[in-house]
Each structure stands twice: as structure tokens, then as C-alpha cells.
Amino acid sequence: MSFFKIPCPGCNKSLKVPESLAGKSRACPYCRATVRIPESVPEEPDPIFPGIQVAGAAGPAKSRSKPAASSPAASSIAPSMPAAPAAGPEPVSPSIRTAETPPAVRPSHEVHLRKPQKSWFSSSSDSASSDVSLLLSFLLGAGAAVLWYGLTFPIQHTLFGQLFWHRGPVPFPTTLLLFWAIAILVLKWLNLKKQKDAMLLDVLPTEISPEITVDSIDRFIEHINQLPGASSDTFLINRVVRGIEHFRVRKSAAETVTMMESQSAIDANNLAGSYTILKVFIWSLPILGFIGTVMGVSSAVASLATSLSDGGSMDAMKAALQDVFGGLGTAFDTTLLALIMSMLVKIPASALQKSEEDLITSVDEYCNENLLRRLNDGREGGAERGASGAAAGESDVFRQAVEQALGTHHAEMEQWLAKLDGIGSHLTDQVSQGWDKVNQRIEQQQEKHIKVLHEQQLDQQARLQAQLDQMANAADKIQQTLTSLTEQTVSLQSQVNETFSQTHTSLEEHLTGVQTGLASLSSVLQQLGDQQVVVQQVASDPPSRNGWFGKRSRAKGRR
Structure with missing residues (x-):
């Protein structure tokens, strides 16, 4: 991935962006202004003077010579260059500033990095971290x-x-x-x-x-x-x-x-x-x-x-x-x-x-x-x-650096891989054992519930069977009672029929006798109709009183 520089339109700070962000918009980390990244990589213009950078240029000045630190001419020209507009049909409007030139000797004290400023949502770690509070x-x-x-x-x-x-x-x-x-x-x-x-x-x-x-x-x-x-x-x-x-x-x-x-x-x-x-x-x-x-x-x-x-x-x-x-x-x-x-x-x-x-x-x-x-x-x-023509030297240096890095970290990587394998297998065993315990507990709980349900079901079936037996006995008794009642009803019916037949016979006999008497009476009445009937009253002697207290009894008693 290659990078190129663009200036921020808000604060004029130099930003270095990768080519993968071409055509996109990003916020400037300095002023938070929206920066539109161009579709193509802008061409970097040649510097007007060596060691001098034009602030309004589309990209940073690219020196074709050695660095300004190694060029005494550049260091002597830069301070004496006046801030005047360049000659030409169009004056150069941006301000002109001299490029920073490294000192010839190192400072007596080392510059240290300031303490990192933590965000309100970051963790309390000293180094850069992806953790949050x-x-x-x-x-x-x-x-x-x-x-x-x-x-x-x-x-x-x-x-x-x-x-x-x-x-x-x-x-x-x-x-x-x-x-x-x-x-x-x-x-x-x-x-x-x-x-x-x-x-x-x-x-x-x-x-x-x-x-x-x-x-x-x-x-x-x-x-x-x-x-x-x-x-x-x-x-x-x-x-x-x-x-x-x-x-x-x-x-x-x-x-x-x-x-x-x-x-x-x-x-x-x-x-x-x-x-x-x-x-x-x-x-x-x-x-x-x-x-x-x-x-x-x-x-x-x-x-x-x-x-x-x-x-x-x-x-x-x-x-x-x-x-x-x-x-x-x-x-x-x-x-x-x-x-x-x-x-x-x-x-x-x-x-x-x-x-x-x-x-x-x-x-x-x-x-x-x-x-x-x-x-x-x-x-x-x-x-x-x-300098130009040093590409082969760079490749050799990087090749040696990579070989040294691989040599020093090969054993460490193997140790880490062994540790990670052990940790992974240990975690897998623990998770497997944990799930086995959970499954065993669930199975035990289910077996207990199934056993309780089975016992309760058997108890309920026994109670229902006892109730069914009682109902069967009651049904048998009711059947016997109904059978005896049927027999009694049949006998009573036969007796009633016999009584009705006897009554019918006796009634026929009595009615026949009545009919005969009526016929005799009718014949007598016919005979009486042809004759006179004389009714004569005859005095009759009083009936004698016999018995225990009569005269005859008393007379016998006197004897």
C-alpha cells in the first residue's frame, strides 16, 4: 500500500492518506473539517528553491538533491531568502517558509514523548489499547x-x-x-x-x-x-x-x-x-x-x-x-x-x-x-x-532483517503455539466436562420426574381400578335386583290374570242366575197379571220368649 500527501483545506496541515481512500471523505484530525480525498494521486510540484517549501502547494516539496541538512548551501540560502512574490504573470499567493533543517550536531538532551492523552471512554492502560472502561x-x-x-x-x-x-x-x-x-x-x-x-x-x-x-x-x-x-x-x-x-x-x-x-x-x-x-x-x-x-x-x-x-x-x-x-x-x-x-x-x-x-x-x-x-x-x-541506485542495498538489508526476525521468533512462535494448543485443549475439555455435567444433571432430574410421574400414574390407575370394581359390583347387584323384580312382576301378572279369569267366571255365573231369576220373576208376574191377589191380615201369637231369662227357664229352675 502506498501513501500520498494532501493539504487540509481548513487548517492547511499536511495529511498522509493511503491510496485505498481515494475518492472518499474523511475528517481532518487537526481541525475536524471534512477533507475530500482526490480520485488520483496528485503530482508533487518541484520546489522553486532548494530547501524552501511553498505552503499552498498541492503536495509537499520533493527534493531532488540531498537533504537540506547535508547541504550547507541550502542552509545559507534559506535564512536570506526574502518573502517576496515570485516573478511571473501570476504572483504566488501562498506564504513561503523555509524547510526545517536539521542541526549539524545532536542536542545535549534527548526529547521525550509527552504523556498520552486518554479519551473519556478509554481504559486506564498506559499504552495504546482497544479496551474501553x-x-x-x-x-x-x-x-x-x-x-x-x-x-x-x-x-x-x-x-x-x-x-x-x-x-x-x-x-x-x-x-x-x-x-x-x-x-x-x-x-x-x-x-x-x-x-x-x-x-x-x-x-x-x-x-x-x-x-x-x-x-x-x-x-x-x-x-x-x-x-x-x-x-x-x-x-x-x-x-x-x-x-x-x-x-x-x-x-x-x-x-x-x-x-x-x-x-x-x-x-x-x-x-x-x-x-x-x-x-x-x-x-x-x-x-x-x-x-x-x-x-x-x-x-x-x-x-x-x-x-x-x-x-x-x-x-x-x-x-x-x-x-x-x-x-x-x-x-x-x-x-x-x-x-x-x-x-x-x-x-x-x-x-x-x-x-x-x-x-x-x-x-x-x-x-x-x-x-x-x-x-x-x-x-x-x-x-x-x-540516493538513486540503492534499491539493491535496501532489499539486502530488509532480507537480512527479516531473516534475523524469523530466526529469533521461530522458537517463540513454536512455544506460543504449544501453549495455545494446551490452553485450547484444556478449555475444550473443561467445556466438554461442564456440558457433560449439565446433561447428567438434566438427565437425573428428568429420571426423577419420570419416576415420580410413573408412580403417581400407577397409583392413579390403582384407584381408578378400585372405583371400577366397586361400580361393577354395584352393577351386578342392580342386575340381580332387576331380575328378581322381573320375576315378581311376571308372577303377579299371572296371579292377576287368574284372578281376573275367576272373577269373570263367577260374574258370568251370577249374571246367569240373575238372568234366570229375572226370567222366573217375569213369568210369575205374567201369571199374577191374570189372577187376583188377596191380601189378608192374620193375627199371630206373640212369640214365646225362651232363653236363659224366660218364664220357662225360671219354671224349670224352680223345679
Whole structure:
């Protein structure tokens, strides 16, 4: 990746941008003004005078000769050049300033980098880091969770509101973890935006020195101290400063290359470690959902066991089963909510991690193009590497540096790989053992519930069988009673029939006698109709009174 310089239209500061940003807009890290990056790389005009830079030019002055520091003529001409407009049909409107010329001797004291200025959302780490403040993110997440529950309180009786209010205690911590993770992602996005803005800075301008030597390091650090304070806590500034300070101490380009590779690995590990808490949240959300499901299933089965132990009717059993299925639905809603929340955290976290990894790659490319290629430790040609025809020397130096770096880090990489393999296998075993324990507990719980249900079912069947036997005995008794009643009814019917037949016969006989008497009476009446009937009254003697107290009895008694 190659870089080119453009001036900021707002503050006229020089910005170094990669070619991949051509045609895009970015905010200036100095004045925050919007800078439109041209589609094509602008051509850098030749300087009007050696050692003199025109501020309004489209790009930085490109010297065709040796640096101004090595040219005494340039240093003598630059102070005496008047600030007058150039001759020609159009005067040069921008101000003319002399290029900074390095001093002939090193200063007696070393220039040190100022303390990095931390952002309000950054962690308390001393070096550049992708971590954010956990306390601040927790407060933001807790506030967002409280606000969310305040917004969903009026709709808590709807289907969506019940997922947060009427599904037990599990949705409350899952919602808190969700908003905590979102707060961390927002703060990391702000940090990433700051890091991307710092990538536009010209950290190692060629105007100071085309090459980075031990004598020019102090001037580069002075330039870095003048950069915006917000950019001091970035991967780019931290990487460049560590590289040039290591080069100032060790005075070896090869060792600096090795150190920069090590620093790149440190930044990559730091970036990966900043997502540890998010990975814990992504892992914790489904676990909380499963815990809510287990709690719901346990309560539902317990309610069913209580209903079965009471031995109620079928209506009571139906009501108990309805409660059980309702409890199961509530239990699985917690898992559904937790899985959705886990996806809402996982997807943006992966996208943000990919963007930060691309940022680390851009920092590596920037350091390779603008730092490592310009290092000059006086070996393998020294400063002559900057002249034309020194490409072969540069390739040899870089080849040797890469070989040395690979030789020193090969054993370390193998050790790290062995450690990572051990850690990965250990974590895999622990996770596998944990899931095995969870499965065993769930199976034991299910076996207990199945055993209780089986015993209760057998008890209920025995009770139902006893009731059925009692009902069968009662039915047999009723059948016997009905049979005896039928027999009695049949006998009574036969007796009634016989009585009716006898009565009919006697009535016929009596009626026949009556008919005969009536016929005799009719014949007598006919005979009497032809004769006279004389009725004569005859005096009759009083009846004699016999008995115990009559006269005859008394006379006999006297005898």
C-alpha cells in the first residue's frame, strides 16, 4: 500500500492518506473539517528553491538533491531568502517558509514523548489499547436497560412486553447484559473512529528528514508532540514512537524490525483480548436462557405432580395439563429471547473486530512504508540508501532483517503455539466436562420426574381400578335386583290374570242366575197379571220368649 500527501483545506496541515481512500471523505484530525480525498494521486510540484517549501502547494516539496541538512548551501540560502512574490504573470499567493533543517550536531538532551492523552471512554492502560472502561460501559448499559424497561412498561401485557416482564426473573439479567454489551460496542466504535482519524496524520514527514537516523529522532518526536492530543493514544502513534525510541537506544535497523514485528503481535493480542468480556457475554446470554428454561420446566412438572398427587377429576387434570404447557411455553420464551440477544451482540461484535483487525493491518503497512524503509543505522551504505541506485542495498538489508526476525521468533512462535494448543485443549475439555455435567444433571432430574410421574400414574390407575370394581359390583347387584323384580312382576301378572279369569267366571255365573231369576220373576208376574191377589191380615201369637231369662227357664229352675 502506498501513501500520498494532501493539504487540509481548513487548517492547511499536511495529511498522509493511503491510496485505498481515494475518492472518499474523511475528517481532518487537526481541525475536524471534512477533507475530500482526490480520485488520483496528485503530482508533487518541484520546489522553486532548494530547501524552501511553498505552503499552498498541492503536495509537499520533493527534493531532488540531498537533504537540506547535508547541504550547507541550502542552509545559507534559506535564512536570506526574502518573502517576496515570485516573478511571473501570476504572483504566488501562498506564504513561503523555509524547510526545517536539521542541526549539524545532536542536542545535549534527548526529547521525550509527552504523556498520552486518554479519551473519556478509554481504559486506564498506559499504552495504546482497544479496551474501553468497563465501569463506564456498565453504567451506560444499566441506564439503557432501565430506560428500556420504562419504555416497555406500558405494553407489558402485550406479547412483546410479556417477554421482558412476565417470563420470570431471567429476562432482567439478560437484558442488562445485552445493553452492557451494546455500550461496550458503542465505546469501541468511538475508539475505532479515533484510530481511523489518526491514520491520516503525517507522523513521520519527509520534510524533517528523508531518512530516520539517530540524529533526526528528536525532531520527529517534537513533531509527534505537536500532533492533536486525541491521537496520542492510538496504535499508530504508539507503534511509531516505540519503533524510533528502540532505534535510538539500540541503533540497529534489524533489531528495530524485529521489535516492530513483536509490537504488531502485541497489538493484535491486545485487540483480541479486548473482546474477551464480549465473548463472555455472548456465552452467558444463552446459558441464562437455558437456566430460565430449566426453571420453567421444573416448576411446570412440579405443578403437574401436585395435581396428580391430589387425585382430582378429569377436568382438574385437563386444567393442570394446560398450566404445564403454558409453563413450558414461558420457559422456552426465555431461551428464545436469550438467543436473539446473543445474535444481536455477536453480529456487530464480529463486524467491529474485523474493522479493528483491518486497522492493525493498516498500521503495519504504514510502519513498513514510512518507518522501516527509512531507517538508517549507518550500515550497508548508510545514508547513501536514500540516493538513486540503492534499491539493491535496501532489499539486502530488509532480507537480512527479516531473516534475523524469523530466526529469533521461530522458537517463540513454536512455544506460543504449544501453549495455545494446551490452553485450547484444556478449555475444550473443561467445556466438554461442564456440558457433560449439565446433561447428567438434566438427565437425573428428568429420571426423577419420570419416576415420580410413573408412580403417581400407577397409583392413579390403582384407584381408578378400585372405583371400577366397586361400580361393577354395584352393577351386578342392580342386575340381580332387576331380575328378581322381573320375576315378581311376571308372577303377579299371572296371579292377576287368574284372578281376573275367576272373577269373570263367577260374574258370568251370577249374571246367569240373575238372568234366570229375572226370567222366573217375569213369568210369575205374567201369571199374577191374570189372577187376583188377596191380601189378608192374620193375627199371630206373640212369640214365646225362651232363653236363659224366660218364664220357662225360671219354671224349670224352680223345679
